Amino acid sequence: MKKKLIIFGVVVVTVIIVAATVFNPSSAEEGPALFTTAERGEFTVEVTSTGELSAERSTKIMGPLNAREYGIRQISVQRLVEEGTQVREGDFVAQLDPSELYDKIQQEKDQLDAQIAEFDNAKIDTALTLRAERDKLINLDYQIEEKQLQLDQSQYEPPATIKKYENELEKLQRDKVRAKEEYQLKIEQAKAKMIEETSDLRRRQNRYDDMQEVLSDFTIMAPQAGMVIYTKMGSERVVEGSQINVWNPEVAELPDLSSMISTTFINEVDIRKVKVGQQVEIGLDAFPEKRLSGRVTRVARVGQQNPNSDAKVFEVIARVNERDGDLRPAMTTSNIIITQKLEDVVYVPLECLNTYNDSINYVIKKNGTLQEVKVGLTNSNEAVIEMGVEEGDVLYLSRPEGIEGKEPKLIPELNGTRNQKYEVTEPENMLDDSKWVLPNGQPMSEDMIQRLKDRGITDPSQLQNMMNGRGSSRGGQRPQSGSGAARSGQAGN
Known part of the structure; x- marks a missing residue:
């Protein structure tokens, strides 16, 4: 038992010593310096970004298009089929909440009933008015006939009496003419009134019928076969309980998966490099082993605010060349846009580049020399060196110790291109090391x-x-x- 305790104690002490040695930062030795070699060859200028797949063409599945005409301001989604469901033409897709429309329909039904009653009353009033006018004409006919008979029997009456009967008969005949004219006017007036009442009733009936049709649109069916993909509202897709915009009541779409595009957003700093027609290498987060190709088909002319930062971004659309059954809308893509290719140039990793006084780019050669360089095009990993470095030069990948206070060796051809305050020190910095010689004429180390x-x-x-x-x-x-x-x-x- 005592032997086991001794062994256990030795093991514990050993573990403590090893842990103290491994995790003590002061005991860690400096790692070896890392170098790289300047290479010459083809250099590709790339712009990388993350995008999202979508179908280039799709059929939109719409909710009721005329709901706003009937005072509907909000439409809620009650039920949805699962996104990605394969549907056939006429299959159920979604059910919208019709409760607000039900209230509007009931109000319209009450107004329609009132309009029908008004129409019926107008018909009765018109019939009574015209009947009274017809009775008036009949009575005038009787009065004229009676006065004519009285006049015929008055031939033996005094002339004054005969004249009186003649005047009364003439008056009755004039009354009949006016009564006929009034009767015709009443007929025209009745026709106009009935036309108006009929028009109001038809308009109210059509509105009621249209609302019934809109009610049927609250049950959404697939217009054709395809895969259901719900519309995005802002950054979120339509789900049960979402509110549909009555001005654009799009609920879902049926994408054409035979032609896919990747939509991405490029920072305003890089957008000047991107042009329509450039090649794009496309990767899929869902299928890392797949590599697709494409071409830029659209570059937005107007930028927009990036919701996650203060930067401005521009929408860029790339069409995927391949047709692949694994491609689905909303998949995340990695896009590498090939903006330019250079042949036979010298390039180095970006880690080799340093900056002196925020103006002069330089590299550190293996012999410790700080050499100014003229940097050309860059990509996400490397930079073209137009002057200052040759193929095969060995460079530091990070700043080594012991270079504090050193100044870069400047390139004479870049004189006049730097800030003025750095030009004044140029003669001092541009001295040729070959002039440093010993008294015996041998060059100094x-x-x-x-x-x-x-x-x-x-x-x-x-x-x-x-x-x-x-x-x-x-x-x-x-x-x-x-x-x-x-x-x-x-x-x-």
């Missing part, structure tokens, strides 16, 4: 040159003056150089 620069001697002419000063001091003259030269003269004495 880079370490020796760097040590001299660290001491403030940045120009080979300064070193030459210092050497001349030391020689003069041996002849009894005072050195004309700096403190370094003075010390050299004293050492010579």
Whole structure:
């Protein structure tokens, strides 16, 4: 038992020591520096983005198109078939809530009943009015006949009496003429009134019938065979309980899966590179092993706000060349748009590039030299180097230790292209290292040159003056150089 405890204790101590060694940051040694080699060959300029698949053509499944004409402001979705369901023509797709329309239909039914009653009353009033006019004409006929008989029997009456009967008969005849005219006017008036009442009744009846048809549209059937994909409302798709826009009551669509597109959004910084007709390499998150191809078919002219940031983005649509039964709408795609291809150029990884004073791009060569470079086109991983690096040059992938305070070796051909404040230091930075030589004429090593620069001697002419000063001091003259030269003269004495 005691032996087991000893063994257990040894194991625990060993684990603690190993853990302390592994997880103690101060004990970790610096990893080896990483280098890369500048390569020459074909360089591809790419713009990468994430997109979403959709059908290029589709048949829209619409809700009631005329609901807003009847005062309907909101339509809720009650039931839906599962998204992705394969349906045949006439199959059930969705049921919308008709409760608000039911209320409108009941109100319309009450108004229709009132209109029917008004129409019936108008017919009765018209019939009574015309009957009274006809009775008036009949009575005038009787009165004229009676007055004519009275006149015929008055031939032996005094002339005044006969004249009276003649006047009364003439008056009755004029009344009959006016009565006939009034009767014709009453007929025309009755016709106009009935036409108006009939029109109002027909309009009210048509409105009621149309509302009944709209009610049937609240049960949505598939217009043709296909796969049901529900419409997006903002960033969310239609689900049970969603509110349908009465101005555009689209509920779903039946996509044509034979022609697919990928819709993506490109940052405003990169959109100038993207043109219609460029090739696109398309990957699928759902099927990482599949690689599809396509072409850009549309580039938006107007940008829009990216909802996830302050950046502006532009919609770009790429048509997929291949037909694949695995492709489904709403799948996430990775899009690589080939914007340009360069032949026979030198390029390096982006990790090699550094910036000096926010103006000068440079790389660090394996020998420790900071070399200015002229950067050309870039992609997501590499950059073209137009000047400053040659094929085969070995470069640091990260900043090594010991370069603090060093300045890049500038390229003379870029003079005048930098900010003015960096041009003034150009002669100092552009010195040719081949001029740093020992008194015997042999070139100095880079370490020796760097040590001299660290001491403030940045120009080979300064070193030459210092050497001349030391020689003069041996002849009894005072050195004309700096403190370094003075010390050299004293050492010579």
